[in-house]
Amino acid sequence: MIRELSDFVHKDLGYKGLITEINFTQNAVISEIRDTLAFVDNHNYWDHPNSLPGHSWSFPFLHNQMSALRAAAWNPRTLMPSRIFGKPFTVTEINYVFPNRYRAESGPLLGAYASLQDWDGLYRFAWSHDDKGVRHESPINRFDIAEDSLSQVAERVTNLMFVRGDVKPAPSGIAWPYGESTFREMNSIAEANFPVDFSMLGFYCRIGSLRENRTFPDVKLIRKPKDFIQELSEAEKKTIREATKVSQTGEIAYNSSRGTLRIVSPKTESLSFFKGELAGEVLNVSDGTPIFQSVTASSMDGKPLAASGRILLFHQSDVTNRHIRYSSESMNAVEHWGKTEPLIRRASAVVQLKLEPGNYRVQVIGLDGMPKGTIPATYTDGALQFGVDTAKFGGSMIYLIEK
Numbered sequence: 001m002i003r004e005l006s007d008f009v010h011k012d013l014g015y016k017g018l019i020t021e022i023n024f025t026q027n028a029v030i031s032e033i034r035d036t037l038a039f040v041d042n043h044n045y046w047d048h049p050n051s052l053p054g055h056s057w058s059f060p061f062l063h064n065q066m067s068a069l070r071a072a073a074w075n076p077r078t079l080m081p082s083r084i085f086g087k088p089f090t091v092t093e094i095n096y097v098f099p100n101r102y103r104a105e106s107g108p109l110l111g112a113y114a115s116l117q118d119w120d121g122l123y124r125f126a127w128s129h130d131d132k133g134v135r136h137e138s139p140i141n142r143f144d145i146a147e148d149s150l151s152q153v154a155e156r157v158t159n160l161m162f163v164r165g166d167v168k169p170a171p172s173g174i175a176w177p178y179g180e181s182t183f184r185e186m187n188s189i190a191e192a193n194f195p196v197d198f199s200m201l202g203f204y205c206r207i208g209s210l211r212e213n214r215t216f217p218d219v220k221l222i223r224k225p226k227d228f229i230q231e232l233s234e235a236e237k238k239t240i241r242e243a244t245k246v247s248q249t250g251e252i253a254y255n256s257s258r259g260t261l262r263i264v265s266p267k268t269e270s271l272s273f274f275k276g277e278l279a280g281e282v283l284n285v286s287d288g289t290p291i292f293q294s295v296t297a298s299s300m301d302g303k304p305l306a307a308s309g310r311i312l313l314f315h316q317s318d319v320t321n322r323h324i325r326y327s328s329e330s331m332n333a334v335e336h337w338g339k340t341e342p343l344i345r346r347a348s349a350v351v352q353l354k355l356e357p358g359n360y361r362v363q364v365i366g367l368d369g370m371p372k373g374t375i376p377a378t379y380t381d382g383a384l385q386f387g388v389d390t391a392k393f394g395g396s397m398i399y400l401i402e403k
Contacts, residue, residue, distance in 0.1 A: 043093035047100040060333040067102040069259040081194035083208035090121035104316035107157030118169035150319040166268040173206030173219040203245035270296040288349035309403035317347035
């Protein structure tokens, strides 16, 4: 079917571009078909809405309200094995879906690991499903981020880490085999699913798939899938075994049991946490409200973060709608989206940036890029220190630090 449709589009319609298909699943057998396509594409969502039987795409919408950081980073981890080394790989649908209260984690999680994996494209779905959303006449709802300031700020974090390339790709990779002899050893179609332990290796190095008789530069092909652990290095085994998973580049440290994500690169550092404090090399956060927060600092003048004289700092908690209605306090079932009036969850912390000496000014910046006000900051003992609070100036998530 894919060949027939592709031939029609190419030959009859004269289309000259690339064509792909099967962009909704992760399975080694599917790699056999994807190998015939111009590039590999896949989709994935965190906390995708579900509906009650007989209520398809209508209220109540059911959500898990979990943090992906406390679920082994299910998204983006489960996407990683489906890439085929040697072919472009894109994710043309991905999102952390409203009203999940941990959507802020999407920025650093997607940005850091898409860059570590050296993917080729990442597209959040969607801006808006209708003109009301485009005109800002609808409350935040489901996939649309036209009204979701939290996800829009997260987009900026992803852009800096992935598009600008602040987080480095891993130098080497590991490939899961596919092909006739590999499939012959399978006892059932269930064995075609990529093992969880293999996907965990994506926290350390690049992972993906490769035909059993092929080679690819700097990529190790698994030879015996049923005993693949024996083919791994000690560092690779450690990534599977231990809670703290450090990338091959050393820039990403993810602790799956504590739900913390620490990203330290020359131009961007990001800290996501639940317990009130976490430290990078330049960026340190302490005395935080004991709720989930994500704090990212990025150089805006091309210099390393420690030497930068122009820094953007993003401080995120959660954003929702006034009068949104749930069926219970667990917020797992949405009954009404509420009003087009955003509410930001109050979160505060003390931020410290280890910067070169100088006179620094810290301004709160609105989503339109305009200053909302200046906040006090002190420079002592080689560090600039100031407080962040999402309640400042009627809602604050962005700070500009200038020398």
